[in-house]
Every structure is written in structure tokens, then in C-alpha cells.
């Protein structure tokens with residue numbers, strides 16, 4: 001087994017470290033574990049030695065005992081499964097932290113429950129403060145109906161309320177909020193958005209996509225103290241789930257300032273790589289910030305854009321009309337209008353060395369983004385640029401090859417398949433669902449996957465995402481054999497997409513995603529072996545211990 005140690009040492013440290021005795025004492029030693037290293041040549045080990053926040057050696061428990069000294073913290077894993085820390089390639093981290101503070105409408109089973117929860121919150125809300133967040137899901141209601149301002153006015157007449165659907169692509173305001181925003185029957189639909197109106201032409205309170213900006217722009221900004229509280233909550237939540245890195249999508253300047261402050265104070269227990277809006281690409285370019293710029297705990301150098309809306313809001317942009325709404329094919333996002341503007345910004349951002357991450361859900365939106373990426377690559381020449389399409393939900397069969405040939409990463413969120421799978425066929429019909437959340441097809445075509453959650457749109461828990469990708473079971477329990485089962489992938493493929501796949505998608509594969517000498521010591525210890533447990537039970541697996549940079553940041557009570 002010394003040989004195994006040597007092979008892995010070679011991977012990380014090169015020939016200089018080919019000695020049989022360690023030169024140092026480990027800060028942390030994990031022993032008696034079942035370590036999945038993610039390194040194909042040596043996939044399994046028993047022990048990990050950590051020095052200075054990085055993996056120093058991998059091998060058997062007996063071989064690594066030489067690294068033990070009086071100051072070494074030893075964790076006896078008792079045969080538990082150990083993985084590289086989970087890397088969530090798509091979250092809204094501050095939004096997630098704020099949601100932990102907000103009214104929670106996710107589980108409201110009816111419009112009555114929706115109204116009751118808002119009414120209860122209104123009674124505890126001081127005058128002038130808004131009720132926000134919510135993440136309601138009309139598909140849980142029988143029959144599914146979209147909420148109106150009248151429903152909320154009845155329980156919150158004076159408190160401004162603006163609560164969003166869980167996918168973030170529509171929100172409903174009460175009359176008090178509409179009044180503050182000056183939204184009336186005379187307000188036109190903004191580009192890329194819809195003000196939903198009743199038969200008399202008056203706003204119902206429901207605003208879709210860009211129209212949400214009519215109200216959100218009058219919501220008072222979050223204070224720095226509020227943001228710090230939200231970030232602290234988000235960090236603790238992530239640590240409890242084994243999430244050691246995230247790509248944060250669309251942070252604003254206040255979020256970035258909060259992250260930087262935490263980074264400086266050594267308070268980050270999750271490594272953050274931020275992708276602010278492509279609309280502000282020049283802010284990063286002007287300072288010479290390029291992909292991966294920053295420290296191991298906080299990086300910039302990417303931009304996030306939107307090509308369309310979502311399936312749940314019928315704003316994902318398709319070639320053909322929606323099956324259950326034949327009058328529409330969805331909407332391009334407002335930043336795609338006009339498309340020349342998007343093309344110019346993306347070409348300039350790419351030329352400046354920034355990574356492009358574009359949200360595209362409908363098949364035509366994905367196709368248009370692939371066209372844009374093709375043009376950017378032609379304009380700026382060959383380079384290792386790692387284009388990303390975020391969500392990549394409904395792919396036209398001919399477009400998989402284009403992902404592969406352009407090297408576009410599919411940054412996908414498997415939990416959405418378990419969730420949308422309940423109703424997606426009603427919405428887009430039996431043919432288009434064959435290439436919906438098509439993880440198997442992506443891998444078979446040679447496309448790289450980066451897994452994530454889209455938290456707070458979906459739960460942050462990576463275990464639920466892996467369960468969804470492996471079983472394709474929907475969350476209503478109605479598809480135990482899998483929804484479009486041909487798109488299932490293996491546990492190992494799913495774990496890889498949630499570790500090395502996400503690391504590659506942020507240019508950090510040399511540091512993250514595998515447990516090899518030299519890698520950052522970001523490690524999770526699980527309650528059960530995710531590789532051998534019956535797939536249906538994967539969702540019951542818990543994180544026992546989370547380690548970031550060799551430091552234990554979460555230890556489950558036992």
C-alpha cells in the first residue's frame with residue numbers, strides 16, 4: 001500500500017516528495033475511513049493526512065500513522081465514507097441566507113394557508129417594513145391558481161407585501177406595495193416582463209420576470225448588518241450539509257462587500273466564487289480582474305447573464321408553443337433585447353478574460369446562447385474559456401453536439417428534475433421531456449456536468465441532488481422507478497459532478513474536487529456509504545463532519 005501512497009504523492013507534489021517518511025507532522029489525520037479520492041488511478045484509500053490546510057498524504061491507516069504527532073487532531077471515521085467537500089456550482093448565497101429570515105410559504109398547501117401565513121407575519125412586522133421572500137408554489141394548490149393582491153389585502157392591508165414564486169420568475173404584490181411602486185392599470189408591460197391584469201385591465205398584483213422590477217426597485221435596501229446576519233446563517237447552513245464551495249450567482253455590490261469583509265476576518269467557512277451580472281462586466285474588466293482572481297476563499301472573474309425565464313412561469317423560451325399555454329413560446333430576458341447588446345457585452349467580457357455563465361432553460365434560449373458563444377469564440381480566438389450554460393434544462397436534440405464541440409459546461413441542478421418532473425409533461429408534452437434535465441445524454445455526448453442546487457430556489461442539500469440524479473424519483477413519490485429513467489446517471493457520476501465537475505467549472509480543479517496530495521483539505525464524512533446504499537435511500541444519508549481547509553466547521557451531534 002506504500003505504492004499507493006507514492007502514486008498519489010506523485011500526482012500532487014512531484015518527484016521532490018518521493019520519500020517514505022513524512023517530513024512533517026499532520027495537523028489533522030482522518031483514519032479508518034472509506035475515502036473516495038476522485039482520482040481514477042487510486043480511487044479508494046483509508047486515511048488522509050492534512051498539513052497547513054491542504055492534503056499532505058493519502059493512504060492506509062497504518063501507513064499514515066507516521067504523520068501522527070502530539071499536536072495532531074485525529075478523527076477516527078469508524079469505517080464511514082469520506083468524500084471531497086461538495087461544491088455547489090449555482091447558488092444565490094445571500095438570497096438563501098435572507099430566506100432563512102423570511103416568511104416561508106414553500107410548504108403552504110393551499111391559497112388559504114398562503115394568506116394565513118402572510119397575515120401572521122404582518123402582525124409581527126413593524127410599520128414601514130416589507131414582507132418579502134416566500135417562495136410559494138402554486139402547483140401545490142388544488143386547483144393550481146396564481147395568487148392575487150386581493151388574497152393578500154384581506155390579511156395585510158397596510159403592510160407592503162411582495163412575495164415571489166419559488167423559482168424567482170414571478171412575484172405577487174398586495175395593493176399597498178403596488179401603490180408605493182406606482183403600478184396602475186396605465187403601467188405598460190416592460191420589455192421582458194408582464195404585468196398580469198384582470199378583465200377590467202387592472203393589475204392583479206402578479207408580476208412576471210422583468211415586471212418584478214417595477215416593485216422591487218422601491219423595496220428598501222438591505223442594511224450591512226442584515227446582510228452579515230444572512231451570510232452567517234447561510235455559512236452555517238452550508239457547513240451542516242457538507243457544502244465547502246459555492247459559485248454565487250448575481251451578487252450585488254453590497255453582497256460582495258459583505259463577502260470580502262468576512263474573507264478578511266477569516267469568517268468564511270465556505271469558499272465563494274462570485275459571478276456578478278454581465279450587465280456590469282466592465283466593473284471587473286476595468287480593474288484587470290480575470291477568471292479565478294482572488295484567494296482560496298473568495299474569487300471573482302466570472303459574469304452571470306439571463307437568456308430567458310423559467311418553465312414554471314411559462315417564461316422559458318422554446319421553439320414551439322407550450323403544450324398547456326399554446327398562445328406563448330415564453331420570453332427572452334430583457335438583457336437579450338436587443339440581442340446585439342448582449343453579443344457586444346459577452347464578447348467584450350470574454351476578451352477581458354472573464355468567464356461567461358448564462359442562464360438558459362427553454363430549448364430556443366439554449367440554442368441562441370450556443371450561437372452567441374460560437375460568435376464570441378470566433379471573435380476572440382481559441383482559449384480555455386469554459387463557457388457555462390446555467391440550468392440547460394430543455395435541450396434541442398441537435399444541440400448536445402454543440403455543447404461538446406464548444407466545450408460548454410452544463411451547470412445543472414438535479415433537484416429541479418425531481419421537482420419539475422411532477423408537472424413538466426403537462427406543460428411541454430411527451431417529446432420535449434425526453435431531453436429535459438438530460439444528464440445521461442450530456443455525459444454520453446462528452447459534455448461536462450457541474451452540479452448545484454440553485455438555492456434558495458431548491459434546497460441546498462447536495463445529497464438530495466445526488467438522489468434526484470441517480471433515481472430520477474419525483475418529490476411527490478409518483479415516479480419511484482424514475483421520471484424519464486433513461487436520463488439516470490450513476491452515484492459516482494453524480495458525486496463527480498458535485499465535486500470535480502463544479503471545480504472544473506470555476507477553474508479550480510488543481511485545488512478542489514479530489515483528495516490528492518496538494519489539494520485543499522475540503523472534506524466531508526457521511527453517515528452512510530453513498531456508493532453502496534440502496535439508491536432510494538440515498539436521500540437519508542447525512543453529513544456527519546464537514547472540514548474546510550483542514551478545519552472542522554461542522555460536526556453533527558451524535
Ligand SMILES: [Zn+2]
Pocket residue numbers: 090091092249454457
Ligand atoms: Zn439561479
